[in-house]
Amino acid sequence: MSGAVRIDSAWIAANPVPVHDASGTTKNSRGRVLAIGGSRMVPGALRLTGEAALRAGAGKLQMATIASVATGLGLLVPEAGVVALAEDPDGEIIGDPQPSLRKALDGCEALIVGPGIGTTRAAAALLRIVLDDSRDDLTLVIDALALGCASELKSELEAFAGRLVFTPHHGEMAMLTGLDEDTIGNDTERVAREVSDIYNAVVVLKGSDTVIAAPTGELLHYGGGGTGLATAGSGDVLAGAIGGLLSRGATPLVAAGWGVWLHGQGGRRVATTAGPIGFLARELPPEFPRLLPQ
Incomplete structure (x- = not known):
């Protein structure tokens, strides 16, 4: 691919992720992630995102989702704290600035918004809450349908310039840019560069x-x-891996590159035991610790 540096063992060696000293390291100093998403239709998406963040080395995880599934999600991922959010009749998060959500936002270095959210309306409401109270030490990963409302929040997103990661597949990039998927697929480098420049964000075009x-x-x-x-939930895992690496102190570009590499290499490892087709997204995160530096 012209003009692009290949992510391989040489790139990985030249761009290390932060390694935490064995002495004096706590779960807070390892990095804190908040993932916001889920819906009645896709209640388990945050499990994939959250577990990936922890497997990528984050020390602490909170997951904010609709109240009707929050307890079940917490039992499924007992290592995480859960924040129960109000939901509308359709089972989508209501984007009110609830005190519990504000508190969770104050307690993270990396924030992931989007996995499992079913409407751009719900995603936009949540993004507005986040963007109304931006912090200089917070990095934001925008995933899934949350990308569909980024264009209408462009001016608000400027507060996160240089601290943004977008993770669209071609369909989500079409929503963001108004281009059709064929145009995007035929010129991925140009489209990714243009969106990166417009939003001052690292763009992972999957x-x-x-x-x-x-x-x-x-x-x-x-x-x-x-x-x-190319399986359901795979993108949720990638967003979590990037968020986990960001929380550890990796730059947005290094976190994106390593996240994509962990995701891809994890897929290759699982394929050797489970077969090339038919493995599940939730089988990817357990491979991450074996690939990360000790």
């Missing part, structure tokens, strides 16, 4: 080949972890 563009001009390419990664 596909069989993944392109990562940074507003500083870097362009990365990963050749994919196999066809098996």
